Amino acid sequence: MDLKFISTFLCFVLLHSSKTFGENFTNQSDLETYIVHLESPDQLFSNSKDLLLWHQSFLPTNSNHSSRILHSYRHVFNGFAAMLSSDEVREMEKKRGFLSARPQRIFQLHTTHTPSFLGLHQNVGLWNASNSDEVREMEKKRGFLSARPQRIFQLHTTHTPSFLGLHQNVGLWNASNSGKGVIIGLFDTGIDPQHPSFNDNGMPKPPLKWKGTYEFNVKTYCNKKLIGARNYVYPDRFPLDIDGHGTHTSSTAAGNFVDGANFFGNANGTAVGIAPRAHVAMAMEKGIFVSCSAGNSGPGSGTVENGAPWILTVGASTTDRKIRAVVVLGNGAEYEGESAYQPTNFSRKLLPLVNGKYCDLLHPVDVKGKIVLCDTNRESYREQIAKTVKSAGGAGAILMNNKEGGSTTLAVYDVFSMTQVTYKDGQEIINYMKSTPTPVANISYRGTEIGDKHAPTVAYFSSRGPCLQSKGILKPDIIGPGVNILAAWPTQIEDETTSTSTSTFNIISGTSMSCPHLAGDETLEPADILAVGAGHVNPSRANDPGLIYDIHPEDYIPYLCGLNCSEDQISMIVKKKVHCTTSISQSELNYPSFSIPKKTSAQTYTRTVTNVGEAISTYTVKVSGLKGVEVTVNPKILKFTELNQKASYNVSVKSLDLTGVGLSHIGSGRGWWSIYKCEGKPQPLS
Known part of the structure; x- marks a missing residue:
């Protein structure tokens, strides 16, 4: 069914080039965009210009480097996006340092709009040239890691602060200074810098750690609230939002207080984001916490997207x-x-x-x-x-x-x-x-x-788990408000029944709307466990978790090796050369949930927790909800004498009944560690 939502592409990945290349040796019709992954360089480059020159050394000598290179990457991975032919990629493969090159792919926006309405179909048409001869040549070059095609992502899409228990000058907002000092970065369709949700009243100066920039032609567009904005599609254009999605999600995550916000009289009140004192940058540079939408392909099993364990995958729920x-x-x-x-x-x-x-x-x-x-x-x-x-x-x-x-x-x-x-x-x-x-x-x-007593419930469109690429990791991780969300809109919406009424706020739905709620909340916080993960976000409880599950970047390498990823593929992710000397199963990753296949023999897994609650504390375990499954936790009590102290426990799972094994027959339950009379956060078991 159609839900009348946004139809647009994420601006940061739409890399079609409108330039004319005018080169003599390559037919321009044979060129397409590749994402090229390289090994980390032997030497450290002092600036981005030197790195760009090294990236250009992988291109054919007869090419116009300035027009071929679309983007040069150095933070998330080492590599570049360029217009290449299949023959050129094959030559590039011979160079030292080359890992891989892949042509662009299309992804759908995570609003709940029907994908076919966009005319987008994955792996067909212009974006289906994955076996390019040019890329194969590039793979031979020293330093090459990989090349992949650009991908167009689907936009997944305010009363919610009070629904989540957030109130001005009290509680968590007061304790955390409403997100003061936090920078929230978003990849989206741009932003309306003049919207009142991005006023800087009450905002501190940007943190000294901020090294970004803004690319508006009017200097006053950026202020102490909106501290950066860039257009990664067309660098010569301003990052203005003509669609609405980017403005909506940005204000949901970090919009400032706007009194009298409503949509033609509906949902009237004070509009405010989850972290109103946080700074907004319309692109993600580097960060610790990444929140991504689960997608809007539900309610079928195995439809979840963004299932990597190092990101928070967010489903959508209703509010009251x-x-x-x-x-x-x-x-x-x-x-x-x-x-x-x-x-x-x-x-x-x-x-x-x-x-x-x-x-x-x-x-x-x-x-x-x-x-x-x-x-x-x-x-x-x-x-x-x-x-x-x-x-x-x-x-x-x-x-x-x-x-x-x-x-x-x-x-x-x-x-x-x-x-x-x-x-x-x-x-x-x-x-x-x-x-x-x-x-x-x-x-x-x-x-x-x-005051809807049934809220929150999982939205039907919210994608469900398990993640088919990694069934041992329970996804989505959590759900957040994503249905009928009022937030900022860049253009005035006219009331067609009158000639005078307009609104600069809009109500839309999707996991793109729940995702910024969690980005603003910056926390890992019941229906089907494959729909909600750990449950609905609870900011106040998440601010004092008691026990946390630490995972370090190097812990993901044996996990990826266990997925049978190639060493080159893993090198692209971790930005260094990797050799799979050890591997673990998916369920062995130190993740705050378990997703285990049904077996009559006992399966035992270990988890390690870190105490960030009370220094001297004792936790006891409780397990409930699992039918036909025998669960044993050892030890049943964890004692701590200081902060940041670690302790490990084993969970042994044995299925007593193998009837109905498959995606449509999944048992689920919850376990949690409780201290004194206060219950901790549920740890899902499926």
Whole structure:
């Protein structure tokens, strides 16, 4: 089903070049973008110019280096992006230091918009040249590590601070100075520097550690809040956001306080990000904590993206705020739906109710002046449904979820009298229509309400685990608010029912919206365990975890070796030459969760925790929720006498029943270490 979300590409990876190269020896039509990975150089380069010259030495001598090199990389990995032919890559392979070269790939934005609407299909078309002759030549050159094609990522997409227990001048915000001194970097579609969410009222000066830059033509655009912005797609253009996604996510993570924020009167209040005193830089340089969206391909198993264990993978959940558009039936029953469009002049009379099925073709059904029930079992776009019903003379529409959509309802601004109800409520409405020859209904618009007792629940679109590339690592790690999130918008949205009303805030949904909540929270914080990981983010509890699971960069090398990655592939990740002398299974990584295949024989794994809570403390273990599985933890008590002291424990797991082994039959439970009468954070077991 279509959810009417953003269709755009992440600006930092869209590397198509519009330059004309004018070279004599290579047909320009044979060139495409490659990401080239190199070994770390023998000598340290004093500046980026010297490094660029070394990168250019891998290019053909007959090429215009300045036009071929698109980007030179030195922090996350050593290498460059360049326009190359297959023959040139094969020559490059011979050079010392070469690791690999791969052509660009397409990734989808992690808003909940249907990918096909973007016209993007992975591994087809222009981006499908993975066997380039040019790359193979480049791989032969000394110093080469790898080359891979650029990738276009899908955008995954404020009442939430109070929903998460964050309040100004008290509690965690007060203790942490609201994120003061923290720099939050985002890769996205740009930013609107003039939006009030990025005002620098109350902000300190940027930290001395900040070495970045901004590339706006107006110097006042960057201030003590917005301290940097760059365009990695077109370096000669400004990083202004013409789409909205980047502005929305940036303000969610670190937007300053804006009183009276609302979307045409809905969700009214003070808009503020999770870390309002943190600085924003619209690109990630180096950082310790990386938060990525899990993707919007749910609810099927094995759909999670960004599953690497060194990043926090975030799923999407609801909040307790609803923008209500209630269905009232002729029998007096009411079913709560949602819509960001809240007309004040909609008729209060009960109108005839008809079933329009999928509402793609309404010719056989007379809908004039009636409420139309629409099913979403097909990939019908919400916007198209509204247009179809409206053009056929319908007075309004009830959009009911299919079974997969479940209980997730979206507050979308349709500019038409339409509400979305849950699958269960939709079935009740159908039963009512069958019970009477003259069914009637109405839509009652009741505005914003706080206090949904069912929240938080996992959004149906939020991608589920396990990660198919590494099933021993439980992903996603956690869920956060990602449904109907109000945040800054770069352009004024017009209320089409009036000529004067506009809004500089917008309500959208997606794991891109939950991801910045966790970036602002900077923490590792129940439905299906493969949907929620450790559960819903709880900033206050996460600020005092008691025990943590330390992992150092070198710990990932035996893990990657155990995944049967090639040494060259691992070298690309860790930025140094690697030889796989030791390896571990995925479940042996010191990760705060377990994902273990069902076996009748006992499987034992070790975890090491570090005490960052009370210096003198004793923790006892509890395990619950696992059926048909025998779990033994040894020791059951961990005692600490000082801060940063480490202790290890073993978990032995034995399946008592192997019935239903597979993605659709996954057992889950939770274990946690508790101190005194305070329970610690749950450690998922699956």
